[in-house]
Amino acid sequence: MKAPLRKIFVKGGPFFGLILVVAFFAIAVPLVSKGGGDFLTYHNFKMIFTQTVLVAIGALGMTMIIVSGGIDLSVGSTIAFTSVIGARLLQHDWPTGVAVLAMGAGGALIGLFNGVLIAGLRMVPFIVTLGTLLIVRGTTKWLANNQAVNYPTQAQMEAHPDWHSPIIDWMTTDDPFSKALPVGVWTVVVLAVLTALLLRRTVFGRHIFAIGSNEQTARLCGLPTVRIKLMIYTLAGALFGLAGMFQLSRLHGQGDPTAAAGLELDIIAAVIVGGASLSGGVGTILGSMIGALLMAVLRTGTQAMEWPNEFQEIIIGTVIIVAVYFDRLRQGRES
Template identity: 35%
Template structure:
């Protein structure tokens, strides 16, 4: 007789096995682990680093890098690059100071400066799409223009900001949290949701993934290109507002240091592909916090500033290498392009028949 008491193994579903195999860590895991490791190392090396006050200082200093990295994210997702973001800080900062000096209230002056910063981004998009200038050359050229304008207008002199109300943008707090941090947080959340949940956000990924396929699928290439560079220009302007508000001085040389390098580094180390079509806002923001943490930690340890670029370069190498290794082990191409939009096919009725 057959033993009916023998326990039977529950049937396994092939679909469930495939589903389990497909589970993987989020793309931001590598850079997040590096960030945690950096924070732990600096906390051990310096008790001052792990204080709440220094934490707020780190975040406030990182907001400018964060805004630039946020704008750079949109551009890099389309396969472009924006080299004019640092110069946009100087141009918008001097402009807002000059407009306030002319007697315009600070909210209106700030609006005018942000419109000018966004216009610089629009100009980049127009040059790239309609004039067919490569993004590197177009934004490099507008960088020179944006750097020269404040120097010419001011004669290379700083402009004092006397409207005390403007200091709230860079120095104010809400419920104890610095306002610049809250502004960046709100902007990052809106940007992340917009990219993930809107048709235009899908178009951004599609343009970076495969421009020809995106065109055939009906993506408005001109509008998408101009839009991402306009967003980058706006983010550069926000960086200019925060810096000028914190210093209460419109300085023509602001933003001409490592800001551009840090913005690109934060986006790339956060998982944004230089080839376009891959990456998230969350990853770019983690990258921005990492760059700010390294800079702040080395300042707390009284390390010479010229060592920062070396250390940040090594961290970028480690973070990207970890992410590349994880992608290869998961069986994914390192620089895979996201097929966000499929190439449309002809309807059956219009398909030519063989006769």
């Protein structure tokens, strides 16, 4: 490939990928589908956006971590953990606001734990978070007595027949402003803008890139690398905790200790598809959001094509490998 052409492909890769996939389904779905359905419908896109929420919020935190040269495998467990915590608190009639804060704090605490081991004790992120993946999943099942935590409980229903927590509606009810999309989707948009600002416009954000690009240089230039890493994992953990909150609303009042198993792989894939480099120093929030969206479009599209589930997996796996090939091209360009 010629250099400028390659550059465009590499830089705009995720975006072109998304357009390409949407265009493909827009043409193919009406031709194939027995119901004669259209792909480009409001209903489809609402579904795609809603399905993206968990992966997207996870990808926000994961982008920070991957840009700093790290990785976090404990995301799925963290999501299940905070959703069970949230369900338990609501069962005990805690106010919604407090429950939300507790879920964020729960995630942050797990992140801090990872951060202490990785930055403080200089252990490898992959291994540390593989450990926390199991520890947190086990703790979650233990807290939930190995079964789904339902709220409201039977007793709550009998005492207050009109019992209602707004959390239940955040992934379903149309949004309060334009009645177009659920609260969860708008939350992602707001959080994405904030995280993008944090990464691109703040000293902290520059320091994240600096550590990921060359930790030795960061140390040489006097950056407090340990403190910065602690903050990265803690902040990302808080975001994973919030993702747990939307996991809770998605299941309409049930905290499932087995939920979101393996979701970290979707999240990492979204970030990599979005152009971040696993060797650190490279990545954008916009790219990661496109990556998350691409995964959801692929899932919804293959369903609309009425292809069996197994093909979805094959296709998504292929997309990840293609994205990693682009990562390699990018690194080739730099060296």
